[in-house]
Amino acid sequence: MIEILSATALATVQDFGRFGSLGYGVGTSGAMDHLALALGNLLLGNPEDAAAIEIPLFPFEVRLLQDCAFAVTGAACDATLDGQPLPPNWVCQGREGQVLNLGYPTSGSRAYLCLAGGVDVPAVLGSRSTQLRGEFGGLDGRALQQGDRLGALRPGISPLPLDFGVLAPSLALALHVDGVPAMRVLPAAEYERFQQASRAAFWAGEWKITTQSNRYGYRMEGEPLLPVAPMEIRSHGIVPGVIQVPHGGQPIIQMRDAQPSGGYPKFGSVIEADLWRLGQAPIGSKVRFIECSYDQAVEALESNRRYLREVGRLVDLHREGVKA
Amino acid sequence: MTLSEIRQLAQWLKEHHLAGAEFSRPGVQLTLRRGGEPVSVAAPAAVAVDGPVLRTTGLGRLLLTHPELREPFVAVGDQLCAGQLVAVLQVGELLLPQRSPTAARVIDIRVPCGTTVGYGEAFLGLEHQA
Amino acid sequence: MSTAPSISLLGSSALLFEAPGELDLAPQQRIWSLALQAGEWPEIHEAVPGMNNLMLTFLKPPRELKALCERLLHAWAHSEPLPLEGRIVELPVVYGGEFGPHMGDVIAHTGLDIETIANLHCEPLYPVYALGSHPGYCYLGGMDPRLATPRRQVPVLNIGAGSVSIGGVQTGVSASAGPSGWNTIGRTEMAFFDPAQTPPAILRPGDFLRLRIERIIR
Numbered sequence: 001m002i003e004i005l006s007a008t009a010l011a012t013v014q015d016f017g018r019f020g021s022l023g024y025g026v027g028t029s030g031a032m033d034h035l036a037l038a039l040g041n042l043l044l045g046n047p048e049d050a051a052a053i054e055i056p057l058f059p060f061e062v063r064l065l066q067d068c069a070f071a072v073t074g075a076a077c078d079a080t081l082d083g084q085p086l087p088p089n090w091v092c093q094g095r096e097g098q099v100l101n102l103g104y105p106t107s108g109s110r111a112y113l114c115l116a117g118g119v120d121v122p123a124v125l126g127s128r129s130t131q132l133r134g135e136f137g138g139l140d141g142r143a144l145q146q147g148d149r150l151g152a153l154r155p156g157i158s159p160l161p162l163d164f165g166v167l168a169p170s171l172a173l174a175l176h177v178d179g180v181p182a183m184r185v186l187p188a189a190e191y192e193r194f195q196q197a198s199r200a201a202f203w204a205g206e207w208k209i210t211t212q213s214n215r216y217g218y219r220m221e222g223e224p225l226l227p228v229a230p231m232e233i234r235s236h237g238i239v240p241g242v243i244q245v246p247h248g249g250q251p252i253i254q255m256r257d258a259q260p261s262g263g264y265p266k267f268g269s270v271i272e273a274d275l276w277r278l279g280q281a282p283i284g285s286k287v288r289f290i291e292c293s294y295d296q297a298v299e300a301l302e303s304n305r306r307y308l309r310e311v312g313r314l315v316d317l318h319r320e321g322v323k324a
Numbered sequence: 325m326t327l328s329e330i331r332q333l334a335q336w337l338k339e340h341h342l343a344g345a346e347f348s349r350p351g352v353q354l355t356l357r358r359g360g361e362p363v364s365v366a367a368p369a370a371v372a373v374d375g376p377v378l379r380t381t382g383l384g385r386l387l388l389t390h391p392e393l394r395e396p397f398v399a400v401g402d403q404l405c406a407g408q409l410v411a412v413l414q415v416g417e418l419l420l421p422q423r424s425p426t427a428a429r430v431i432d433i434r435v436p437c438g439t440t441v442g443y444g445e446a447f448l449g450l451e452h453q454a
Numbered sequence: 455m456s457t458a459p460s461i462s463l464l465g466s467s468a469l470l471f472e473a474p475g476e477l478d479l480a481p482q483q484r485i486w487s488l489a490l491q492a493g494e495w496p497e498i499h500e501a502v503p504g505m506n507n508l509m510l511t512f513l514k515p516p517r518e519l520k521a522l523c524e525r526l527l528h529a530w531a532h533s534e535p536l537p538l539e540g541r542i543v544e545l546p547v548v549y550g551g552e553f554g555p556h557m558g559d560v561i562a563h564t565g566l567d568i569e570t571i572a573n574l575h576c577e578p579l580y581p582v583y584a585l586g587s588h589p590g591y592c593y594l595g596g597m598d599p600r601l602a603t604p605r606r607q608v609p610v611l612n613i614g615a616g617s618v619s620i621g622g623v624q625t626g627v628s629a630s631a632g633p634s635g636w637n638t639i640g641r642t643e644m645a646f647f648d649p650a651q652t653p654p655a656i657l658r659p660g661d662f663l664r665l666r667i668e669r670i671i672r
Contacts, residue, residue, distance in 0.1 A: 019499060019500070019511075020499065020500055021654070022500050022502045022509075022511065022586075023500060023501075023502050023503070023584075023585060024585055024589060024590065024647070024653060024654055024655040025585040025586050025587055025588050025589045025590055025591045025629070025647070025655065026589045026654075027588075076392035076393065085409070087390050087393070087409065087412070087419070088390065088392045088393070089392070089419075090419075106392070106393065106394065107392055124649050125649055125654065131589065131649075133588045133589065133630055133632050134588065134589035134590075134630060134647060134649065135630070136649040137649075163421055164418060164419060164420050164421060165390075165412065165418070165419040165421075166417055166418060166419060167391060167414065167417045167418075167419060168391070168392055170392075171391055171392070172417055186463055186465050186466065188462060188463070188464065189460065189462035189470060189472070216633070230604075232604065232605075232622045232623070234472075234477060234504065234505040234506060234507060234622075234624070235504050235505045235584075235586060235587070235593050235621075235624060236470055236472070236504035236505065236507045236509060237464075237468070237470070237502035237503075237504050237507075237508075237509030237511075237586060238464060238509070239464050239465060239467040239468050239509075239511065240467075241464075241465045241467070242464055242465070246605075246607065246608075246609070246635065247607040248607060248608075259586070259587045259588060260502070260586055260587070260588075261502075261504055261584075261586030261587050261593075262587075263505075263605065263621060263622065263624075263635075264605070264635070266464075269463070269464050269465035269467075270465065271465045271466050272465055272466055272467045273466070294463060294466060294515075294519060297465060297466035297515070298466050298515045298517070300466075301466065301515065307417070310416065310417060311417050311418070314415065314416045314417055314418045315418065318415075318418055318420070
């Protein structure tokens with residue numbers, strides 16, 4: 001069990017997301033950087049989609065109320081355990097009474113505090129992710145507050161070898177255009193109904209993640225995307241990554257807590273395999289977009305899976321080697 | 325142990341002019357020799373302090389700065405505590421800790437960051453307090 | 455307007471099928487039928503009806519996309535309207551004033567006065583076409599086209615639960631507080647969603663909403 005010491009807002013319990021309830025108007029939620037979540041769980045020997053705490057604002061401080069193995073993945077934040085530096089993307093055995101402090105990130109924007117076995121909150125509609133709009137899931141359907149206590153499903157001294165880390169996905173799966181982090185995008189239904197000059201500018205330009213960006217959506221700033229003629233679109237299901245363009249032409253990328261449906265014109269969709277890159281892009285930073293095909297998007301998913309499989313294989317080898 | 329792992333070990337030996345290595349874990353005993361005298365290696369849990377040096381715990385790339393951080397783990401002149409992290413060994417995507425088992429002062433750093441190392445290579449010179 | 459359905463991608467995560475023609479109940483009943491079928495296909499995780507459209511989310515993105523699209527078009531061509539008879543739920547609505555912050559915009563766009571707007575809005579029996587937007591939210595069909603008002607240029611950050619709104623040619627009632635790009639003209643009281651229940655949404659496609667004027671605040 002851990003206790004939240006800091007008064008930081010916006011930290012929530014998330015797993016991979018809540019699927020199968022879109023038909024009730026329930027969006028998927030889930031970790032903004034699912035790779036970081038998967039990595040933390042791999043390091044701890046947890047099920048890959050066990051729930052963790054997603055931390056978007058820093059500093060963030062917790063006290064361990066009992067012995068518990070934990071991992072901190074995602075953003076490389078200035079982390080200390082009882083004042084001793086903890087490297088990024090690392091797993092270790094925590095002891096009762098220790099204080100874990102996560103300071104401002106030097107890279108990335110969201111950190112994941114993963115606990116042995118996963119965070120112990122009830123699953124609602126098949127997931128432990130926090131559904132903020134509906135006020136259910138995670139811890140009582142809300143962001144964490146100072147004083148909250150969260151249990152781990154497997155506290156105590158871990159039998160697994162700990163005290164090692166992993167190379168961040170931002171390094172292992174780096175993708176940049178002209179030095180700027182990039183995400184691949186598949187054109188959507190209304191793509192051809194935007195002006196040619198706007199389309200060209202979308203791929204060629206840098207896009208800034210404005211301060212009005214969060215788990216619901218990222219409001220982007222760049223060359224306005226202008227339609228050939230005004231469009232009224234019927235409401236339809238959407239998924240995270242869909243790039244909607246309201247009047248004015250500044251696009252909003254729907255993120256994990258977005259409405260599961262929408263009716264604004266769609267320019268394209270950031271591919272599922274690259275959503276974690278957006279999830280780690282800090283407010284105020286710039287990104288580029290790369291046009292890709294469906295086959296390339298599917299291959300990118302496979303590339304992510306290969307990375308996780310390889311990490312899993314090396315973790316297993318390391319554990320066997322240490323036991324020897 | 326897979327064939328590709330054996331190939332990788334052999335490649336490391338070749339590239340870094342190591343004569344050989346012995347590797348064992350449950351169910352596996354592997355000895356690689358390149359001619360000359362075989363070198364037998366252990367995979368100790370902690371960095372071996374052999375006289376006034378720290379030695380690596382295994383094969384990999386020795387990193388003196390964490391890939392995501394700007395400052396190196398330690399600098400010459402630093403006073404280390406027992407258990408302090410002084411470097412990481414990169415093995416594929418894993419980063420394995422190289423920790424000083426005792427309190428000591430860093431006198432010199434003998435291996436450039438990013439060097440591929442074998443088992444038991446001396447990479448840090450230490451001075452124990454009297 | 456196109457006479458053929460269109461299929462497009464939502465990244466590599468889902469397909470969007472859009473039925474041709476005017477927004478209407480008969481095509482929506484065929485969409486419900488198509489959803490029941492496609493929801494059983496091995497590639498598909500969930501079939502999510504929208505307004506005369508259907509999103510199919512993938513369990514795993516299929517390699518043979520073209521074959522899936524052909525199967526979908528074939529199933530649509532042979533789909534029969536599924537009547538899905540449901541319940542009729544009546545909701546009292548307070549129109550205008552603090553509960554209808556955008557009533558002025560609807561008046562300005564439609565050229566109608568508040569009395570006419572409230573009466574035209576309460577006239578139809580609204581079929582629930584689909585759920586979406588947020589937990590328990592119902593997309594309703596059958597709004598009088600004279601009330602159509604485009605979605606707002608700048609969405610509102612937070613509009614209360616029970617808000618009755620118009621977006622383009624559609625109308626709906628929000629089930630919880632949150633952002634909205636629609637024009638809010640009134641407020642009602644109703645519990646639309648309970649995660650502890652099975653199913654958690656109180657209303658479902660095939661149900662009907664009848665709105666009744668409780669009060670008009672001028």
